Amino acid sequence: MKLIEVKNLKVYFTVRPSIFSKKKIVKAVDGVDLSIGEGEILTLVGESGCGKTTLGKAIAGLVKPTSGKILFKGKDLTELSKREFLEYRRSVQIVHQDPYASLNPTKSVFQILSFPLVRWRIVKSRSELRDKVKELLELVGLTPPEEFINKYPHQLSGGQRQRVAIARAISVNPKVIVADEPITMIDVSLRLGILDLMLDLRKRLGTAYLFITHDFGAARYFSAKGGGKIAVMYLGKIIEMGPAEEVIFNPLHPYTQALLSAVPVPDPEISRKKKPLKLRSLDIPSPLNPPPGCKFHTRCPYYMSRCAKEEPPLIEVKSQHYVACWLYVKR
Amino acid sequence: MSSSEVILRIRDLKVVYLSPRGQVKAVDRVSLNVFRNEVLGIVGESGSGKSTLAHTILRILPPTARIVSGSILYDGTDIIKLPEREFKNIRWRKLSLVPQAALNALNPTMKILDHFIETGRAHGLNDRRLIMERAKELLELLRLEPRRVLNSYPHELSGGMKQRVLIALSMLLEPEILILDEPTTALDVLTQRAILDLLKEIKDKLRITMVFITHDIAVIADLADRIAVMYAGKLMEVGDVYTVFRRPANPYTKALMASIPSLIGKVEDMKPIPGSPPDLVNPPRGCRFHPRCPYAMEICKKEEPPTVELSTGHIASCWLYVKR
Numbered sequence: 282m283k284l285i286e287v288k289n290l291k292v293y294f295t296v297r298p299s300i301f302s303k304k305k306i307v308k309a310v311d312g313v314d315l316s317i318g319e320g321e322i323l324t325l326v327g328e329s330g331c332g333k334t335t336l337g338k339a340i341a342g343l344v345k346p347t348s349g350k351i352l353f354k355g356k357d358l359t360e361l362s363k364r365e366f367l368e369y370r371r372s373v374q375i376v377h378q379d380p381y382a383s384l385n386p387t388k389s390v391f392q393i394l395s396f397p398l399v400r401w402r403i404v405k406s407r408s409e410l411r412d413k414v415k416e417l418l419e420l421v422g423l424t425p426p427e428e429f430i431n432k433y434p435h436q437l438s439g440g441q442r443q444r445v446a447i448a449r450a451i452s453v454n455p456k457v458i459v460a461d462e463p464i465t466m467i468d469v470s471l472r473l474g475i476l477d478l479m480l481d482l483r484k485r486l487g488t489a490y491l492f493i494t495h496d497f498g499a500a501r502y503f504s505a506k507g508g509g510k511i512a513v514m515y516l517g518k519i520i521e522m523g524p525a526e527e528v529i530f531n532p533l534h535p536y537t538q539a540l541l542s543a544v545p546v547p548d549p550e551i552s553r554k555k556k557p558l559k560l561r562s563l564d565i566p567s568p569l570n571p572p573p574g575c576k577f578h579t580r581c582p583y584y585m586s587r588c589a590k591e592e593p594p595l596i597e598v599k600s601q602h603y604v605a606c607w608l609y610v611k612r
Numbered sequence: 613m614s615s616s617e618v619i620l621r622i623r624d625l626k627v628v629y630l631s632p633r634g635q636v637k638a639v640d641r642v643s644l645n646v647f648r649n650e651v652l653g654i655v656g657e658s659g660s661g662k663s664t665l666a667h668t669i670l671r672i673l674p675p676t677a678r679i680v681s682g683s684i685l686y687d688g689t690d691i692i693k694l695p696e697r698e699f700k701n702i703r704w705r706k707l708s709l710v711p712q713a714a715l716n717a718l719n720p721t722m723k724i725l726d727h728f729i730e731t732g733r734a735h736g737l738n739d740r741r742l743i744m745e746r747a748k749e750l751l752e753l754l755r756l757e758p759r760r761v762l763n764s765y766p767h768e769l770s771g772g773m774k775q776r777v778l779i780a781l782s783m784l785l786e787p788e789i790l791i792l793d794e795p796t797t798a799l800d801v802l803t804q805r806a807i808l809d810l811l812k813e814i815k816d817k818l819r820i821t822m823v824f825i826t827h828d829i830a831v832i833a834d835l836a837d838r839i840a841v842m843y844a845g846k847l848m849e850v851g852d853v854y855t856v857f858r859r860p861a862n863p864y865t866k867a868l869m870a871s872i873p874s875l876i877g878k879v880e881d882m883k884p885i886p887g888s889p890p891d892l893v894n895p896p897r898g899c900r901f902h903p904r905c906p907y908a909m910e911i912c913k914k915e916e917p918p919t920v921e922l923s924t925g926h927i928a929s930c931w932l933y934v935k936r
Contacts (some may be wrong), residue, residue, distance in 0.1 A: 328800040368824060438888045468657045470871045471826055474884035495800070498830075503875035529875060544804035545830040546876045547869055549853045552834035557805055564770055565800075 282355050283316040284489060285340060285373075287427060290314075292335050298569065302361050305569050309335040311517030312349070314595070317457060317489050322509025324492040324525070326500040328540075330568055331514040332525035333493045337459045339398040341375045342366075371401055374450035378462035380442035384434040390418070390445055391430045394452055401453045420485070422478055436499060440471035444478065451482055456587055461493045476503050482509065497544050501529045510601075516568060517574040519595060524604035532602040536577050575607065583608055617820055619789060620646035620669070625682030627664050627673070634893045638664040640845040641682070643919075646789070651815055653832030653853070655868070656842035658809040659889050662825045665842070666791050668692075669823075670709050671699055704735045708787040712794045713775040718766040724777055725762040731784055750780035753817075754810055772803030777808065783814075789821045796831060808835060812901070830872060833857060838925070841865045844890050844900040847919075851926035861928035864901045899931065907932055 292310040297303075309332045309563040317323050320515040323598055325333040338344040340351060342358065347519065351358045353369045361369060368391035377383040384393055394414045404410045410551035411430075418426035421444040443463060450458050460479065464472040479567075482488055490507070502513050512522040513534065532538045539558040546552050560580040565572050566572055572579045587607050622644045629636040646652050649769040657660040667673045683690045686706070691699060711717040718727060722862070725747070732743040748758040754776040766774060775795060782790055796804040812835055815822065820858075824832055832839065832853075839856045841849045841864065849862040860866045867885045871889055874882065887904040890896055896903050902912040911931050920933040 328802070440888055468889060470657055470868060470885035471888060472884065473871055473873060473882060476873070476888075477884065496873070496877055497801070498873035501875060502879050505879045540801050541875065543801050544875055545804075545808070545828070545833060547830040547833050547857065547872050547874055548876060549833045549836075549857050551876060552830075555834075557809075560802065563772070563802060563806055 283318050283352075283448070284321075284354060285348075286352040286355075287313055287315045287336075287340065288350040288352070290339060290351065291347045292339050292344055293347040293380050296346075297571070307568050308517050308571065309568070310339065310346075311571075313517075313519055315512060315519065317408075317491060319456070319489060320483060320487045321438075321489045322483070322492065322504055322507040323490070324500040324504040324509060324511045325492055325514055326497060326511060327514035327567065328495060330516075330565060331515050332517040334461055335417055336494045336514070337375070337461050337491055340457075341459045342370055345376070371453050372456040374453065374455040374458050376443070376446050376450050376458060376460045376463045378465050380439060380446050380466065381434070383446050384442055386434050386471070388433070389430070390414075390432050390434075391444060393434075394418075394449055396450045397449060404455060413452075417452055419452070420482065421445070421448040422602060423448070431433075438471075439467050440475060443475055446476075446603065447478065447482070451488065454486070455488060457489045457491060459491045459493070461487045462495070463492075464499060466545055472499070473502065476506075479503070480507050497529070497541060501525055505529075513540070516566070516571050518576060518605065519603075520577065520606070521604045523599075524597070527599075531602075533598060533602065533609060534606050535581050535583050535608070536576075539580075539582075558602075575605075617648045617704040618645045619648040619686070620823075621683075621685040622646075622665075622669075623683050623685070625665070625668065625684065627668055628678050628680055629664075629674075630676045630678065631893065636892045636897055637666065637845050638677075638681075638892060638897075642842075642845075642847045644840055644847060644850065645822060646823060647838075648788075648818055649821055651824055651835050651839040653829075653836035653839045654825045654842060655827070655829045655832065655839060657827055657868075657889055659844065659892060660842040661844060661845040662827075662842050663793060663796045664845075666700055666709070666793055666823065666825050670703060670707060670791060672709070676739065678733075699748075700735075702811075704731070704787065706787055707789045707791065708782040708785070709783045710779050710790060710792040710795050712797055713771055713799075717778055718774060719723060720766050722765070723762070724764055724766070724769075727777070727781060728784060730761070731781055742889055746784060747780065750783055751777070753814065754780050755806075756780075770803075771799050771851060772806060775803075775807055779810070779814075783820075787820070789823065791823045791825070793825045794827065795824070797826070797828075804831070811835060828872075828876065829869060841868065844895055845892060846900055848901070849926075849928045851922075853910075855923070855926050861922055861926065861933065862901075862930050863905050863907050863932070865928075867904070867906075899929075 288311045294307045295304050327333045339346050395410050404413050415426040418429055423429040423444055464475050492503050500511050511525050511528045512519045515536050519535045532541050542557045562580045574590050575588040575593050578584050593605045593607045595603050597603050598609045625642045627639040654662045684692050728743055728747040751758040795809050836853045839853050843864050848864045871884050885904055898914050899912045899917050902908040917931045918927045919927050919929045921927050
């Protein structure tokens with residue numbers, strides 16, 4: 282049984298673009314199926330506005346789905362008892378992008394980390410609390426713990442703050458961590474350190490990850506090193522999914538191909554030889570008014586008449602490699 | 613490089629910021645040449661001094677900054693010592709800045725057209741028709757529809773369009789040198805690629821010198837002719853783009869390249885740099901990178917490394933290359 286299963290999930294928001302216009306609907310997540318097993322890694326990658334953060338929030342139980350199902354250990358979230366729902370909220374923790382905003386500046390590291398431990402009754406006594414906090418700090422590489430335990434967030438570097446945020450997430454023994462752009466605001470030279478830490482915690486504690494990023498390099502590093510999958514999102518849909526290196530080196534969807542061909546690589550010869558796939562239009566259509574059929578058809582260089590009419594299903598083209606594109610459907 | 617005439621000669625530049633905790637040594641005795649018509653990439657992490665260096669050249673440092681020593685020669689004059697009245701004739705006309713679009717560089721209450729007119733006026737160009745003509749030409753060069761864009765307010769444009777408008781604005785007075793400060797940082801991959809390709813086109817079509825500042829070494833791999841690597845206020849390495857990428861000399865440059873999660877190479881070879889960047893109020897003695905350097909020797913902890921020329925135009929500041 283999968284830890285988390287998402288079935289035809291839709292999350293819509295109502296917006297009013299200006300006070301004189303009618304209400305409109307943004308389909309942030311528009312029919313997503315995915316699953317995460319114990320200790321598995323799934324990386325969601327996509328451009329801004331593709332719905333990856335909303336999907337992550339819905340899975341963490343922070344946003345209510347409009348329709349569709351999220352199953353936790355086989356049980357529908359909406360059918361959980363209050364107690365089971367609390368258990369779910371504890372089991373799925375989130376690490377945010379901005380460690381400058383996610384940690385309360387008026388609380389010390391000790392206070393930040395003791396709150397969830399006390400709240401979820403993970404420790405029984407005061408002395409145990411201090412030991413547990415030290416153990417968490419050691420686990421996330423903030424050693425020696427005595428040096429960090431009484432510090433306040435402003436006294437820590439960005440990388441250290443993110444480590445505290447990760448320590449807080451693992452303090453309650455979650456099954457899954459939703460990590461939403463956890464390295465975007467970290468110094469370049471320290472980014473892989475945070476990803477390595479997350480992979481190391483998975484080895485030790487068996488935590489599964491939903492890693493959300495806009496950076497294909499980071500997606501590749503995390504998923505490939507952890508033997509996980511990558512899913513590419515576009516306008517609320519997963520358009521391609523598969524094992525990390527397979528998606529990176531054999532992208533099937535024209536959108537994935539376009540993105541990968543556009544990513545700068547740290548090699549002057551290779552980057553000057555790269556031929557980016559030319560799109561028909563550079564700009565993402567407004568999510569308020571997405572195109573019918575395949576949502577990518579307005580930009581796709583391989584556009585066929587069918588693409589504007591029918592939405593392609595996500596199908597398995599190669600072993601474990603899924604794509605939603607009419608190019609791969611035999612008729 | 614087509615020509616090797618030095619257009620900007622930076623010598624021994626030292627800039628600090630005053631803070632309650634003491635002086636932040638942001639740029640520390642940096643010497644660097646910029647050649648005419650080249651693209652020079654300046655790479656560094658946050659706190660490396662790359663933006664301070666750019667702001668010093670354009671004289672747009674905040675009031676807490678102090679230029680302690682050094683000179684920047686442009687056209688035979690030290691632009692640091694020039695009275696503001698005279699420097700005004702150089703800023704934007706000769707040297708101009710492309711800021712990051714995400715950082716509210718455009719005035720939200722003004723149409724794009726008015727940005728062009730105001731920029732022109734501020735620098736003594738009052739002929740409205742001439743400004744319009746030039747603006748149209750530049751916007752077309754940047755693949756924007758002049759009619760539509762000129763009549764828009766900034767919020768009506770996407771991030772990539774705003775960034776292109778900023779590039780066009782910076783080129784309004786036909787400057788000789790463009791200083792681009794992280795011009796693609798907050799943009800999506802496809803938009804970033806489009807901007808990089810446009811800059812490449814501009815570089816090929818027009819005779820213009822670009823100084824491209826970025827934290828992402830991959831971004832300039834395909835645009836830059838030369839690369840300068842900065843760390844904690846110090847210049848670590850300078851060289852031709854192929855040399856620096858293929859045979860990086862400074863251990864910091866090597867470590868920085870290995871720390872990029874990239875689509876090429878093996879993931880096993882990628883790794884973070886241990887430790888964290890130093891506090892610039894109290895930077896480490898000796899080489900500022902020594903606490904994180906895998907090759908650190910005794911001397912690195914005590915004395916600052918000299919700059920060594922390894923081959924023509926390839927220099928590194930590192931004790932490893934000093935024969936003793």
